[in-house]
Amino acid sequence: KNEVEQSPQNLTAQEGEFITINCSYSVGISALHWLQQHPGGGIVSLFMLSSGKKKHGRLIATINIQEKHSSLHITASHPRDSAVYICASGGGGGADGLTFGKGTHLIIQP
Amino acid sequence: KAGVTQTPRYLIKTRGQQVTLSCSPISGHRSVSWYQQTPGQGLQFLFEYFSETQRNKGNFPGRFSGRQFSNSRSEMNVSTLELGDSALYLCASSPGLGSYEQYFGPGTRLTVT
Numbered sequence: 001k002n003e004v005e006q007s008p009q010n011l012t013a014q015e016g017e018f019i020t021i022n023c024s025y026s027v028g029i030s031a032l033h034w035l036q037q038h039p040g041g042g043i044v045s046l047f048m049l050s051s052g053k054k055k056h057g058r059l060i061a062t063i064n065i066q067e068k069h070s071s072l073h074i075t076a077s078h079p080r081d082s083a084v085y086i087c088a089s090g091g092g093g094g095a096d097g098l099t100f101g102k103g104t105h106l107i108i109q110p
Numbered sequence: 111k112a113g114v115t116q117t118p119r120y121l122i123k124t125r126g127q128q129v130t131l132s133c134s135p136i137s138g139h140r141s142v143s144w145y146q147q148t149p150g151q152g153l154q155f156l157f158e159y160f161s162e163t164q165r166n167k168g169n170f171p172g173r174f175s176g177r178q179f180s181n182s183r184s185e186m187n188v189s190t191l192e193l194g195d196s197a198l199y200l201c202a203s204s205p206g207l208g209s210y211e212q213y214f215g216p217g218t219r220l221t222v223t
Contacts, residue, residue: 042216097155
């Protein structure tokens, strides 16, 4: 059974700080997803990774398949980045449903 | 392309009733997955449909069921509602075989009273 662990569970930082959220999973996967959820809002998919590194604006996601570990980085953090960040791992083609971490509650203070 | 749509967005039901939620995937996508999000359990996988066939199912009781139509639209049904079924229900669409991407809809917020 795949288990997904995220750390930290809660993170409060000042605007402009570099943020790192970590995710570890227990079994080999085909893809790892990073999702964002604002309070009361729906879920937005930020990244889907199967290897290496991806960058979108101030967000960077990396994955180490051998170590079964992924990180989400936010550079020059801003209060609008305040949200819950969730990692999820799963198989390919939707044949296996995603297994989710419990999420990291991020608050960026101005 | 239009994104994943879910209807209704909000719903209030009474214990013992049943409810049907709808999900329209992105045009051309053949796979639809359903997820439940609760404060206590977080996000959990319900089931996944591909080309009208259920391919995988999470650990939920038989009160939770779903189906997919030939146009890839999917519905999920919950019968004999319980208070604990109050949750955000999300669907996600995927192109299908060989694709790992999932695109999430806005969700349906179900409240059971």
